[in-house]
Amino acid sequence: MxxxxxxxxxxxxxxxxxxxxxxxxxxxxxxxxxxxxxxxxxxxxxxxxxxxxxxxxxxxxxxxxxxxxxxxxxxxxxxxxxxxxxxxxxxxxxxxxxxxxxxxxxxxxxxxxxxxxxxxxxxxxxxxxxxxxxxxxxxxxxxxxxxxxxxxxxxxxxxxRTVPAETLSEREVACLQLAGDGRISEEIAENLGLSVHTVNAYLGSATMKLDAVNRIQAIAKAIRLGYIH
CATH class of the missing domain: 3.30.450.80 (Transcription factor LuxR-like, autoinducer-binding domain)
Incomplete structure (x- = not known):
């Protein structure tokens, strides 16, 4: 078809x-x-x-x-x-x-x-x-x-329409994966040894690269594109 x-x-x-x-x-x-x-x-x-x-x-x-x-x-x-x-x-x-x-x-x-x-x-x-x-x-x-x-x-x-022009960095993928697992920014920061501000910055940049409107949509798109599971 x-x-x-x-x-x-x-x-x-x-x-x-x-x-x-x-x-x-x-x-x-x-x-x-x-x-x-x-x-x-x-x-x-x-x-x-x-x-x-x-x-x-x-x-x-x-x-x-x-x-x-x-x-x-x-x-x-x-x-x-x-x-x-x-x-x-x-x-x-x-x-x-x-x-x-x-x-x-x-x-x-x-x-x-x-x-x-x-x-x-x-x-x-x-x-x-x-x-x-x-x-x-x-x-x-x-x-x-x-x-x-x-x-x-x-x-x-x-x-x-949504394949990103830039690939996601390892840190961006890691933050998205943990966010997709239900972790909040404070938990992600503790898990990765980063500050909460840095975690939010990674999640924000990943959201923009994925052309998503928010973190939830970014996670869904990252799953669909194979970045996270």
């Missing part, structure tokens, strides 16, 4: 999937902070909710984030929920035993979420929403595979 050259190439793929599923909208959520206990969160990367995008994203994050984050750690089975709108439902026919159903009183729309687990920063969900969804097992399997390709496209595009 031809890889996307830009995010503009990913959008029509999602629209085609939406039409096949007879869904109303789609959204792609990435999981940030993978491997960092208590730091994981869902971030909406792409969607076509239009004027309701912020509201609908918030509904999913506030209502289902905890369940979705826990689910992807133990299973890649699709997740479904029914909405609160009149005649809102999800019916997966013979595939129903192989889905996880979430509470139905959180969003006005029904939803189908395909989990994609591909390592740090590659984990997430491709979600389709509608008033109602009637799904066959063959369609579910086909669209789950296509969801994985969508996430591969997004991950590959991120890799091209």
């Amino acid at each position: 031809q890889r996307a050259a830009s995010r503009a190439d990913v959008f029509p793929k999602l629209i085609a999937m939406q039409k096949q599923l007879r869904a109303r909208n789609f959204a792609v959520f990435r999981i940030l902070g993978a491997g960092l206990p208590g730091k994981r969160k869902l971030l909406c990367e792409m969607e076509n909710w239009g004027d309701d995008s912020e509201r609908y994203s918030d509904l999913i994050v506030t209502g289902y984030a905890e369940a979705l984050l826990d689910h992807i750690e133990i299973s890649t089975l699709p997740v479904v929920w029914s909405g609160t709108e009149h005649m809102s439902f999800v019916e997966a026919f013979d595939f129903t035993p192989l889905t996880r159903r979430l509470p139905s009183d959180v969003t006005p729309f029904s939803g189908l979420a395909f989990p994609v687990r591909m390592g740090a920063m590659g984990n997430g969900y491709v979600i389709f929403t509608a008033a109602s969804l009637s799904l066959s097992s063959d369609l579910m399997i086909e669209q789950h595979v296509r969801s994985c390709h969508v996430m591969i496209d997004l991950l590959a595009l991120d890799e091209r």
